[in-house]
Amino acid sequence: MKLAVAALIRNEIDNVGSFLQHLDALIDHVPLMDHGSIDGTDRLLEQAFAQRPGWTLWRLEPVGYHQTAFNIFALRHLMRHTDADVAMFLDADEFIDVPDRASLQAALAGLTDPDRIGYMHWRNVVPDRLNTRTISQGEAIWRTPHLSILGKVVIPRLFWARHNQEMTLAIGNHGLYFDPQHMVPVDQVGEILHLPIRSHAQPSSKVLAGVFSVMAQADRLPAQGWHWFDILWRIADDTLRDADVIGIATQYSEQGRHGTQSLSWAELQASGYIRTSLEVVFGPPPAVTEPLAVDPIRLIATILRRFQIEDVRNCKLVLDSNRVRFVPRPTPVDPAPVDPPVDPMP
Numbered sequence: 001m002k003l004a005v006a007a008l009i010r011n012e013i014d015n016v017g018s019f020l021q022h023l024d025a026l027i028d029h030v031p032l033m034d035h036g037s038i039d040g041t042d043r044l045l046e047q048a049f050a051q052r053p054g055w056t057l058w059r060l061e062p063v064g065y066h067q068t069a070f071n072i073f074a075l076r077h078l079m080r081h082t083d084a085d086v087a088m089f090l091d092a093d094e095f096i097d098v099p100d101r102a103s104l105q106a107a108l109a110g111l112t113d114p115d116r117i118g119y120m121h122w123r124n125v126v127p128d129r130l131n132t133r134t135i136s137q138g139e140a141i142w143r144t145p146h147l148s149i150l151g152k153v154v155i156p157r158l159f160w161a162r163h164n165q166e167m168t169l170a171i172g173n174h175g176l177y178f179d180p181q182h183m184v185p186v187d188q189v190g191e192i193l194h195l196p197i198r199s200h201a202q203p204s205s206k207v208l209a210g211v212f213s214v215m216a217q218a219d220r221l222p223a224q225g226w227h228w229f230d231i232l233w234r235i236a237d238d239t240l241r242d243a244d245v246i247g248i249a250t251q252y253s254e255q256g257r258h259g260t261q262s263l264s265w266a267e268l269q270a271s272g273y274i275r276t277s278l279e280v281v282f283g284p285p286p287a288v289t290e291p292l293a294v295d296p297i298r299l300i301a302t303i304l305r306r307f308q309i310e311d312v313r314n315c316k317l318v319l320d321s322n323r324v325r326f327v328p329r330p331t332p333v334d335p336a337p338v339d340p341p342v343d344p345m346p
Contacts, residue, residue, distance in 0.1 A: 001105050004029040004084035006074035008060075008067060011205050011299075012092040013039040014198055014292050015135045017285060019092040020048050024283030026101050029082045030055040031074045033324065035065075035213075038302055039205065040290025054082075061325040062317075063303070064310040065213030065225070068169045073317045073324065075169075079160050086111065086118075087155045089173040090192070094152070095280045096120065097191045107189045111156040115163075117176055118154030119186035121147040122194040126249045126268065128275065130242055132199045132292050139278040142268055147191065150174050150253055154189055171224065172253065193280065197249035200242065205294040207231045212303045218311035227253055230260055 005027045009016060023030055032049070034042055034057065049057040060070065071089055078084050086108050090096075098104045111118050128140035153169070153176045160167075167184065168177045176184040197203055207228040214225035231248060234240040243262035250268070251260050263271070315326040 064216035
């Protein structure tokens with residue numbers, strides 16, 4: 001069984017090394033899309049991908065966070081140009097909770113119905129320390145006993161062969177639809193340990209880049225990126241405390257009536273979180289170590305220099321060498337009017 005993962009990454013220097021180790025132990029084909037990283041993630045990826053012939057590193061030129069369009073583009077590439085039997089979507093803060101590749105293949109072997117897909121629910125985790133550092137194997141974490149309502153789709157080639165012309169990815173890769181009222185049925189095939197917040201400082205660059213990318217989308221939905229804006233307002237008000245970081249990590253993307261609720265360490269433990277360690281399968285570590293900090297002024301300047309409003313409905317993505325860029329869709333041309341036939345017997 002050949003396994004593939006499409007991954008969209010930006011400024012994940014504290015975590016991307018462990019993520020690449022994790023993929024190295026499990027995955028055959030990886031189109032990884034770097035969305036303008038400036039914190040050293042780009043340099044680390046270049047070296048890692050140079051050593052892995054089945055992996056492909058793409059540079060995304062669009063400014064906006066067109067996640068669905070990017071991932072559909074990567075999925076089509078995988079199904080058309082590789083022998084992948086199963087395709088998944090992972091972010092750099094997600095780790096499939098398996099001890100080895102054989103366990104993952106056994107879980108995916110049951111995906112034999114061409115009208116169903118697999119699903120891996122998130123299990124949100126919180127790091128035991130909120131100081132800036134490299135996240136690594138054996139990291140002390142707090143693990144929830146409850147699965148999140150969200151997760152990631154797992155698409156077998158059998159399903160793609162039958163339904164690729166009618167399927168639509170949900171935002172965040174949290175679901176797959178035939179149409180807005182008809183969700184594709186899923187089978188649970190595993191869990192993903194989700195580590196979205198790793199330190200007190202890490203969310204700053206994440207939300208700055210994220211907010212600008214959402215604002216660049218002409219077709220964005222009203223609630224899209226709400227969790228980034230929630231964090232942004234706390235940073236702007238200088239009210240982002242440890243309890244806020246813990247609350248954001250435990251409730252990430254699960255919008256409550258009044259936004260994300262803060263949570264103390266004592267409340268975290270009382271809610272059932274258990275202290276353990278990040279013990280999923282890892283391959284060899286990358287050879288490059290980069291500084292962990294990103295200069296927010298440079299980040300904003302870099303984004304603003306390229307900032308533009310983009311409408312994915314009027315463009316299509318193309319792969320030019322290792323760069324993915326937008327090109328305008330052809331404007332439909334009305335056919336020339338045709339004279340009616342002449343009646344030979346008026």
